[in-house]
Amino acid sequence: MFIYDQNQAQAGRVALIVCGRKHMVQVSRREFSMGALLGATMLSGCLQPGQAAGAGKAKNLLLIVIDDLNDWVTALGDHPQVNTPHIDALAASGTVFTNAHAQAPICGPSRASLFSGLYPAQTGIYGQIKDADLGPAVAAVSPTLLLPQYLRSHGFFTAGRGKVSHQGGQEGMFDEYHARSAKNGDYGPKPEKRIKWDSDKTHTDWGAHPDTDAEMIDHITATWGAQFLQREHTQPFMLALGFVRPHVPWYVPQHWLDKFPLDEIEMPKVLANDLGDVPQAARDLAAVPQMPTLEWAMENNEWRPIMQAYLASIAFVDHCVGMVMESLRASGRSEDTLVCLASDNGYHLGEKQRFAKMSLWERSTRVPLMFAGPGIRPQVITDPVGLIDIYPTTIDILGLPANTENAGRSLAPLLTLGQALPVEPQLSVYGEGNYAVIDQRYRYIRYADGSEELYDHENDPMEWTNLAERPEVAEVKQRLGRYIPANALPEFPSPTAAS
Template identity: 35%
Template sequence: MMKKYALLALAALSLTPFAASVAADGDDKAKPKYNVLFIAVDDLNNDLGTYGNTFVKSPNIDRLAERGVRFDKAYTQFPLCSPSRSSLLTGQRPDVTKIYELQTHFRKNLPDIVTLPQLFKNNDYYSARVGKIYHYGVPGQIGTDGLDDPDSWNYRVNPKGRDKTEEPLIKNLTPDRGLGSALAWRATEGTDEEQTDGMIAGEAIKIMTEKKNEPFFLAVGFFRPHTPYVAPQKYFDMYPVDQVPLPKEIPNDLDDVPEAALFTKPPHWGLDEAKRREALRAYYATITFMDAQVGKLIDAVDKLKLADKTIIVLWSDHGYNVGQHGQWMKQSLFENSARVPLIISVPGGTKGKASGRTVELVDIYPTLAELCGLDPKQNLQGKSLTPLLKNPAAPWNKPAYTQVRRGQIFGRSVRTERFRYTEWDGGKAGMELYDHQKDPGEFTNLAKDKNFVITVNELAVLLKKGYPETEQETGR
């Protein structure tokens, strides 16, 4: 018996900080005061090495995944910048924030809400922002505060690089569309450090260096790969345009898709294959450029000896279509637009594992609050991911909800580990059901298939649970 107790005591001494905090069973004194490095990437989809894309070069995000848990089924609540970021940073879903567009500030609707960075600021963390965390119009508002929230920060920086000053030199493949929503690109001269994202990385490292001896919440928001796709020439050289693979498409793909589901009209905005490869090459080049800046942040954490007390979170505000179903960019409820990369690395925690559970961006706020022992003192609509950070395959029955607005109607979608089910205008403008086990490309809409009547009914109930105001809005 004595030997058993001795072994248990030895095991307790060898626990990592993360494991020790779990073993303490809620004893805040046992929890180390973690820093948080909160990395936001604008318009990044899952075309990354760690997510299985063998063409795109993302070595630094890949190595971050080896330091933590990669979530393979993580979803945005609204595939558009401001609604998504407002939801994540307040811990509330879009139907609570009432942010469905790019102009309204969330404080107009939720004046007293405590945001995620504000929670840390209120608990004696140094809260700083570099670049885009809340919404900015890109490229128009680069170098400004955009729709920032001053209450969230002790300090904020808005770099502006040559990508902004050389805007007139950008090539627009879709000239009828403004640069912020166009397929537009430029391969520039000069160095990474002259670009806005390179400057963002440099400013963030300065803050980490200055504040390395006190707890910090450092939010670093990269603008790329948001269009216009601008990066130094060397990143374009990594992707010969004739080798860029276009997504699979099938004849008559859109025959069973509701009209409301389509954002890009006509498909591909009429661009031929050569121009689509040109645009996709530029998107991938900017991913690799942004990835290099992420690498600088990871290196700085290690060089400053902060790795054993810094949680690193990397997320994107939404996914990005690059030609699937003829669609480009965001604002759709197809998988490529709704799904996001999400990686969380906790000191001493699980490393190099993937979780296949359905999770949401709104879950990040409660997760960081729990990991750092902070009480939000308000209701949060997400669920802490700490069980999945300890065991990525832990039991989990929470679906993921994503919505978008088309004029005056909403599309609302629920994602389980197997299915995606979507209703447009409460079903009046169409429904979609995709079986991701057999059809990961979402080519066959099963919503009217008699063999899936029970599935549709079950998912319709699940959808309504996620959107309690839906019934009132649709008059059902």
């Protein structure tokens, strides 16, 4: 639980912090004050005094999907210098999940799972997928509609802008969709030449560019989203906004970098031989030779600039979230609009000797996930949940019939009534046959070749000690291993189909 203090946060400190899964600052993961959270809610400006949780009913949906945002938001307590006042205000006004995980640690399959309501193992979508292939891949295994299509079938007007699905938005996915600006590329305007990392095999680079916020894709997306909310709407709507920062390249205008002086940045804790006790399959799967290594970053004095650029990118996208939320409040629709904010996957910033996502370790799968709006209770939930739960949860809160094809579960009883739900470990997959299973305490990883990792987050939050070969954890591995599917589909399209 936390109380958010904007002045403290802007000074690089957090006044009263939630305890995320890792860095417990003031209270334990399970000890918090509901009174403190309600106090934070009033401070945030998202709920006004007298607007009790449970009042009103949501009829619209605002879905905000942020690209590659790891757990460095104040509400999750995992980096002391993040500057996310608008995301924190949203978290304080509703339910924030501190143990939420993507179903895949890479954009394409994660978003495919979110919008289809199906696990990657059900669709065979384990890697990046073109938007044109998303519908056929899902239709090959299920009659389900993608979330925007389902809402449209129940009378909603659906609109989106930015990176919603992996390439933006599948044709026909929305009634109205605006792709990222062609002149700005997929992730924003590019300088004439790379600033720091000269490789044509990755978007990775960092530095000050362009000159103004208005040139940034996310600012354009936020401006359009804010204008959409000011329109007259004669039917319920879904508005999906996909922000690309902090996805690489970490380019932002200079004034965002200035908020994080290099010599003041607190660096992640890393272990020099962190990969010494993981199987070869882990090293092979997580290898990203196109991206900088920690060794390179340290030798070239670029670790701090990378950290600065990532933190600045987070601050910038938080500003964009604020633009949208301010418009929602000004529109008068905050009283009937459900807001869901999530990231599609996490990101390593030196941990495990890497700067990347695309692994089955905690930093790659743990993501922010929060809901706010009429009837949503202010609370912090530490039980494991997944992005797979967004589809069934939103349609339940909006009062629509359940989609029986959904593989996740509705969190609505917990969000609106405070009813405890059974603990369900979460499943993440990266590449065919490689799985991570996460519960309240452990992360169990099993690779396609049968090799394993097991981490005890209660005693080893940084995942420095692989316990998998210790006999005393055999029961834990067996219990969590039951969640790994035995009948997963091969990758779509299969080699036979492709030929």
